[in-house]
Amino acid sequence: MVKQLVITAFFCFLGNVLPAQTQLFTAKNSEVDFFSKTPIEDIKALNTKSSSIINTDNGEIVVKIPVNQFQFSNKLMQQHFNENYLESEKYPHATFKGKINEAINFTKAGTYDVSATGILNIHGVNKEKTIKGKLTVGDGILNLNSKFDVLLVDYKIDIPKLVFKKIAEQIAVSARINYIPNKK
Structure with a gap:
């Protein structure tokens, strides 16, 4: 009887000392697109091959985008891109590694205004960036929608003078990421 009491007390103690199991949410095929508007030509592309993970315990978020998976309506544009x-053979991925700034209750359904601050890496260049978005929590899934701008000069993306009027210096980026609980 005493032995059972000691064993029960030990497991109760462990339950209070050990952290709760980390909950990870992953996304394997999200949509990331960009749009460039100029007087001469609009440029847009869509990527459905990005991946992401959110750790709901600490709010860390990572997004990884394979650069060569952006699809353009004009194949020559895609080749030049x-x-x-972006020199996608040399710099195959764009990434964002950061942390959600707001305290979110990931167990309570609702839509939350969020921002994440971290390092955005494009074209081999790291820049600190805060990205705003809306996070919807519900029925064991998370949906994140975000819009932000990228200045090409910040990431050392050179535009030849010959096509300077065809490509905007600031690109509008949108992301729609749908997460599910990570299977262990």
Whole structure:
């Protein structure tokens, strides 16, 4: 009887000392697109091959985008994007690694205004950036929608003078990321 009491007390103690199991949410095929508006030509592309993970215990978020998976309606534009501007063979991924700034109750359904501050890496250049968005929590899933701008000069993306009027210096980026609980 005493032995059972000691064992029970030990497991109760462990339950109070050990942290709760970390809950990770992953997304494997999200949508990230960008849009460039100029007087001569609008440029847009869509990527459905990005991946992401959110740790609900500490609010850490990572997004990884394979650069060569952006699809353009004009294949020549897609080729120039990969070879001349983003150099996707040399810099195959764009990433964001950061932390959600707000305290979110990931167990309470609702839509929350959020921001995450971290390092955005594009074209091999790291820049600290705060990205705002809306996070919807419900039925064991998370949906994150975000819009932000990227200045090409910040990431050392050179635009040749010949096509300078065709490509905007600031690109509008949108992301729609749907997360599910990570299977262990």
